[in-house]
Amino acid sequence: MAAKKLYIKTYGCQMNVYDSQRMADTLAPLGYQEINSPDGADLILLNTCHIREKASEKVFSELGRLRQLQEAARAEGRRLLIGVAGCVAQAEGEEIVRRAPQVDLVVGPQTYHRLPDLVTRALQGEEARRLVDTEFPPESKFDFLPEESRSAGAAAFLSVQEGCDKFCSFCVVPYTRGAEVSRPVANILAEAERLVQGGALEITLLGQNVNAYHGEGPDGREWGLGRLLGRLAEIDGLERLRYTTSHPRDVDEELIAAHRDLDKLMPYLHLPVQSGSDRILAAMNRKHDSAFYLRVIEKLRAAQPELALSSDFIVGFPGESDQDFAATLRLVTEVGYAQAYSFKYSPRPGTPAATAADAVPEEVKSERLAMLQQLLGEQQYAFNRGAVGKRMPVLLERKAKRPGQLAGRSPWMQAVVVEAPQGLLGHLLEVEILEAHPNSLVGRLVGLPEEEMVAPRMRTTA
Ligand code: SAM
Numbered sequence: 001m002a003a004k005k006l007y008i009k010t011y012g013c014q015m016n017v018y019d020s021q022r023m024a025d026t027l028a029p030l031g032y033q034e035i036n037s038p039d040g041a042d043l044i045l046l047n048t049c050h051i052r053e054k055a056s057e058k059v060f061s062e063l064g065r066l067r068q069l070q071e072a073a074r075a076e077g078r079r080l081l082i083g084v085a086g087c088v089a090q091a092e093g094e095e096i097v098r099r100a101p102q103v104d105l106v107v108g109p110q111t112y113h114r115l116p117d118l119v120t121r122a123l124q125g126e127e128a129r130r131l132v133d134t135e136f137p138p139e140s141k142f143d144f145l146p147e148e149s150r151s152a153g154a155a156a157f158l159s160v161q162e163g164c165d166k167f168c169s170f171c172v173v174p175y176t177r178g179a180e181v182s183r184p185v186a187n188i189l190a191e192a193e194r195l196v197q198g199g200a201l202e203i204t205l206l207g208q209n210v211n212a213y214h215g216e217g218p219d220g221r222e223w224g225l226g227r228l229l230g231r232l233a234e235i236d237g238l239e240r241l242r243y244t245t246s247h248p249r250d251v252d253e254e255l256i257a258a259h260r261d262l263d264k265l266m267p268y269l270h271l272p273v274q275s276g277s278d279r280i281l282a283a284m285n286r287k288h289d290s291a292f293y294l295r296v297i298e299k300l301r302a303a304q305p306e307l308a309l310s311s312d313f314i315v316g317f318p319g320e321s322d323q324d325f326a327a328t329l330r331l332v333t334e335v336g337y338a339q340a341y342s343f344k345y346s347p348r349p350g351t352p353a354a355t356a357a358d359a360v361p362e363e364v365k366s367e368r369l370a371m372l373q374q375l376l377g378e379q380q381y382a383f384n385r386g387a388v389g390k391r392m393p394v395l396l397e398r399k400a401k402r403p404g405q406l407a408g409r410s411p412w413m414q415a416v417v418v419e420a421p422q423g424l425l426g427h428l429l430e431v432e433i434l435e436a437h438p439n440s441l442v443g444r445l446v447g448l449p450e451e452e453m454v455a456p457r458m459r460t461t462a
């Protein structure tokens with residue numbers, strides 16, 4: 001029998017990218033093979049993001065387009081199932097099938113290990129409103145997910161922690177992803193070993209609040225993220241470790257020491273601050289002020305002087321004055337970021353900030369965002385220019401836009417493009433940086449590839 005075709009469209013964060021891969025793993029035993037486009041699919045899953053209003057709305061416009069595809073399939077005598085997963089699924093639940101009757105099933109981020117059952121029941125004709133599973137189950141999905149069905153590539157993601165107990169007043173994550181949960185160390189190690197066997201040279205540990213990690217260690221005690229990174233760094237063949245996203249309150253001494261001691265831990269940290277104004281940070285319920293954030297950065301830089309920093313910023317949070325925004329610009333100037341993400345505040349239903357009275361007008365938000373992005377862009381470009389003439393290892397993880405070129409990441413997360421044959425995809429190679437652009441670097445391979453490269457495991461054992 002021909003394999004059934006599965007197309008997953010992923011929105012939002014890296015955790016969703018990881019979840020989508022795991023959703024494909026759960027469906028592989030039912031005969032579903034993943035394809036890269038919705039055409040000809042038997043099952044389409046939208047793995048959605050609810051973090052800002054725009055992200056949520058995209059899902060409903062996509063469902064409109066998929067309805068036509070579903071009707072075309074029906075006209076050909078095929079059945080196309082449509083499922084909605086992820087944080088919009090969690091937040092909207094049954095409302096999705098009411099608003100979009102073409103949807104056959106809805107599954108939240110903590111229940112997707114039950115996808116095979118939902119899909120089977122949908123195929124048997126069960127009504128969509130009975131196939132809405134947005135529970136926060138007592139069991140962990142990780143205990144039920146099958147092993148990975150294919151290689152995750154040279155740069156792989158691994159979820160170690162989920163959910164959030166911080167309740168920043170603007171954020172839906174604690175409601176859509178649930179309470180903080182950490183996977184046991186043994187579980188993570190086994191998955192990391194398999195990823196390395198499958199060709200991964202770099203692993204990024206994921207969590208909504210990854211440095212709040214406190215999983216059970218092999219000694220029965222709770223391990224923090226620093227200790228976990230130390231253990232993972234012992235895996236032969238694993239060359240690079242990263243982790244994201246961190247909260248300033250959870251940067252402990254062990255994690256700082258990991259940045260000092262572990263060569264495999266890349267000198268790059270995404271540490272969101274959101275605002276430079278203490279008044280706004282308090283209103284956001286961030287549980288830290290700007291001085292605390294700056295002290296954490298000072299300690300990290302003392303431990304790893306090469307550390308490059310990134311952050312998230314929200315402009316136009318309710319009540320943000322010109323002075324508050326000026327404090328954000330001052331903080332950015334003081335820290336000096338290698339890159340950063342910035343957003344206009346978007347009120348999210350059900351969060352405390354959504355009912356705040358003193359909303360910032362849209363045009364003021366836009367103006368502030370443009371100013372902040374101008375400053376962050378200048379910093380990023382300056383950081384990139386500082387790389388010109390240097391040599392650095394680059395993990396070539398994907399094809400670049402132009403034929404004959406591959407793209408990868410520097411240790412500091414910069415995108416680097418080089419002329420290279422496709423056979424070098426998945427290799428960690430020495431590159432000399434020739435040019436800097438605002439968002440990327442251009443380099444050339446140095447040394448003889450065969451001798452200087454760290455080859456993917458698959459290839460050396462083949
Ligand atoms: N856990 C991380 C942290 O503590 O910063 C970030 C999680 S969230 C998925 C990613 C980013 O989305 C946040 O850092 C924040 O800047 C942004 N974000 C979250 N809620 C938002 C909202 N209501 N409006 C605009 N941006 C938002």
Ligand code: SF4
Pocket residue numbers: 164165166167168171172173174208209247
């Ligand atoms: Fe959201 Fe991050 Fe705050 Fe948690 S710590 S509520 S995920 S912004």
